[in-house]
Amino acid sequence: xxxxxxxxxxxxxxxxxxxxxxxxxxxxxxxxxxxxxxxxxxxxxxxxxxxxxxxxxxxxxxxxxxxxxxxxxxxxxxxxxxxxxxxxxxxxxxxxxxxxxxxxxxxxxxxxxxxxxxxxxxxxxxxxxxxxxxxxxxxxxxxxxxxxxxxxxxxxxxxxxxxxxxxxxxxxxxxxxxxxx
Amino acid sequence: xxxxxxxxxxxxxxxxxxxxxxxxxxxxxxxxxxxxxxxxxxxxxxxxxxxxxxxxxxxxxxxxxxxxxxxxxxxxxxxxxxxxxxxxxxxxxxxxxxxxxxxxxxxxxxxxxxxxxxxxxxxxxxxxxxxxxxxxxxxxxxxxxxxxxxxxxxxxxxxxxxxxxxxxxxxxxxxxxxxxxxxxxxxxxxxxxxxxxxxxxxxxxxxxxxxxxxxxxxxxxxxxxxxxxxxxxxxxxxxxxxxxxxxxxxxxxxxxxxxxxxxxxxxxxxxxxxxxxxxxxxxxxxxxxxxxxxxxxxxxxxxxxxxxxxxxxxxxxxxxxxxxxxxxxxxxxxxxxxxxxxxxxxxxxxxxxxxxxxxxxxxxxxxxxxxxxxxxxxxxxxxxxxxxxxxxxxxxxxxxxxxxxxxxxxxxxxxxxxxxxxxxxxxxxxxxxxxxxxxxxxxxxxxxxxxxxxxxxxxxxxxxxxx
Numbered sequence: 243x244x245x246x247x248x249x250x251x252x253x254x255x256x257x258x259x260x261x262x263x264x265x266x267x268x269x270x271x272x273x274x275x276x277x278x279x280x281x282x283x284x285x286x287x288x289x290x291x292x293x294x295x296x297x298x299x300x301x302x303x304x305x306x307x308x309x310x311x312x313x314x315x316x317x318x319x320x321x322x323x324x325x326x327x328x329x330x331x332x333x334x335x336x337x338x339x340x341x342x343x344x345x346x347x348x349x350x351x352x353x354x355x356x357x358x359x360x361x362x363x364x365x366x367x368x369x370x371x372x373x374x375x376x377x378x379x380x381x382x383x384x385x386x387x388x389x390x391x392x393x394x395x396x397x398x399x400x401x402x403x404x405x406x407x408x409x410x411x412x413x414x415x416x417x418x419x420x421x422x423x
Numbered sequence: 424x425x426x427x428x429x430x431x432x433x434x435x436x437x438x439x440x441x442x443x444x445x446x447x448x449x450x451x452x453x454x455x456x457x458x459x460x461x462x463x464x465x466x467x468x469x470x471x472x473x474x475x476x477x478x479x480x481x482x483x484x485x486x487x488x489x490x491x492x493x494x495x496x497x498x499x500x501x502x503x504x505x506x507x508x509x510x511x512x513x514x515x516x517x518x519x520x521x522x523x524x525x526x527x528x529x530x531x532x533x534x535x536x537x538x539x540x541x542x543x544x545x546x547x548x549x550x551x552x553x554x555x556x557x558x559x560x561x562x563x564x565x566x567x568x569x570x571x572x573x574x575x576x577x578x579x580x581x582x583x584x585x586x587x588x589x590x591x592x593x594x595x596x597x598x599x600x601x602x603x604x605x606x607x608x609x610x611x612x613x614x615x616x617x618x619x620x621x622x623x624x625x626x627x628x629x630x631x632x633x634x635x636x637x638x639x640x641x642x643x644x645x646x647x648x649x650x651x652x653x654x655x656x657x658x659x660x661x662x663x664x665x666x667x668x669x670x671x672x673x674x675x676x677x678x679x680x681x682x683x684x685x686x687x688x689x690x691x692x693x694x695x696x697x698x699x700x701x702x703x704x705x706x707x708x709x710x711x712x713x714x715x716x717x718x719x720x721x722x723x724x725x726x727x728x729x730x731x732x733x734x735x736x737x738x739x740x741x742x743x744x745x746x747x748x749x750x751x752x753x754x755x756x757x758x759x760x761x762x763x764x765x766x767x768x769x770x771x772x773x774x775x776x777x778x779x780x781x782x783x784x785x786x787x788x789x790x791x792x793x794x795x796x797x798x799x800x801x802x803x804x805x806x807x808x809x810x811x812x813x814x815x816x817x818x819x820x821x822x823x824x825x826x827x828x829x830x831x832x833x834x835x836x837x838x839x840x841x842x843x844x845x846x847x848x849x850x851x852x853x854x855x856x857x858x859x860x861x862x863x864x865x866x867x868x869x870x871x872x873x874x875x876x877x878x879x880x881x882x883x884x885x886x887x888x889x890x
Contacts, residue, residue, distance in 0.1 A: 326527035
């Protein structure tokens, strides 16, 4: 994954907890390099190790850490200077979700090693839609849940996210039901 | 879908321009970008063509169909457009463009979204790439700053460490210097010690040798002394034996000679012819008898025979002697004082004490100075381990230095104007020797004499306990 993801994890821990907690997580994950470069590609194991170590140090399940991170990611990318680009992806939850795949595709062109996930919206109704998530990386369902919840907050549209199908239960991709009022 | 819809979807940013260069249609995204441009507005009123450098006419536009056009909006937003001109008909050209924007907020302000761009349009990628590059530069700057800080910090640490090492080095150098000095000092000291040790060894060897020699010499001397002592004892015994024989064996013949001389006198056998000789024989025999008597007394003292120790009062003995000598005392008008308050009683041999007092007091009487009345002082005192009996007079005195070797010898006399045999002081010395005491004399001609008789004090202590 690109360094921006690892930086996001660091920012989340430092903002919500403390610098010392982040150092403890780095120690736990046995990672010497504390500085990540946003556009530099790092092995996926680094990110997985950080999430695992954070779960141990913060004493919360890894799935919760991932959801927390997904939600935080929305505000983090905006803060990192991608807010206007995100604005271009839509000014409401549904438009944004519909452009999610184009956004990731755009990013994928710029970051050739990113191997970004792909998204598709189906069953779009007045108060719900189904979001299909295709990824080569396993176990990131909770991150997508957090990400969608984060978007709901960004557009002041609180939403419920339900995992309908998942890799872990044998499906070829994850399907989320997103509901809002 | 008709051609217009297709063009609309493929080229959301476009204008259709007629032969008079008036805008006859605007694409959906063009309207969002320049909402103030209305149909029939002159194209050149809103845009300035900066490339290519052509005369702005319908025909020249058409002729430049395969050329990149750069147009700048004449009023706000003064955005630059990257464009191409296509001829749709004889009187219509299609001006298709994409805005050259690097700041994405520009689109946000105009509510232009991702959907307003053609799918193939890479403007968004470019904008994203720019932002990512900016961010990466920021990251690199942050990391660079951190690295600089770390380098600075590390440099400071290294400098401090270096200073510390330099200081330590300096200290080590000083210590080394000091150690070298101490080492040299110690080496010098060691050399001196070694020399001293060698000297001591040498001296020890010499001393050992000397000691062995001394031991041999002492042994030899001891042997010699033992031998000499033995010889002396032997000789002494022989002499004493001889003296004893002389003293005893001559007494009877002398008595007979004196008896025979008395018989000759009584028988009237002295006459003019022989009287002189017989008188001289008589006198010589008398003197010989005196000598024999003296000799007997001396032997008596030397052998310590028939004399027992007892408690003796100096005062009583003195009074007795003064009584014995009262004639001479009276004749000389001697002023005699005695004081025995310090020590009066002594544990000794009565006859010796009596003899010592007698000889010394009678000597004082004999050798009075005719120029002044005689004064004699007799007193005792404690003197360390001894009891000292002093007899002091203001008589004639004598030169002690000159006579010291003969003072206590038998028959030695220093004044001839008075009668005497020269046996008194000899007897005093002999008896004191027998008692383990000693005698000292201080005398000066014309001033007087002081005899100090020292008796061993342990005898006195014994007396004190006994009393």
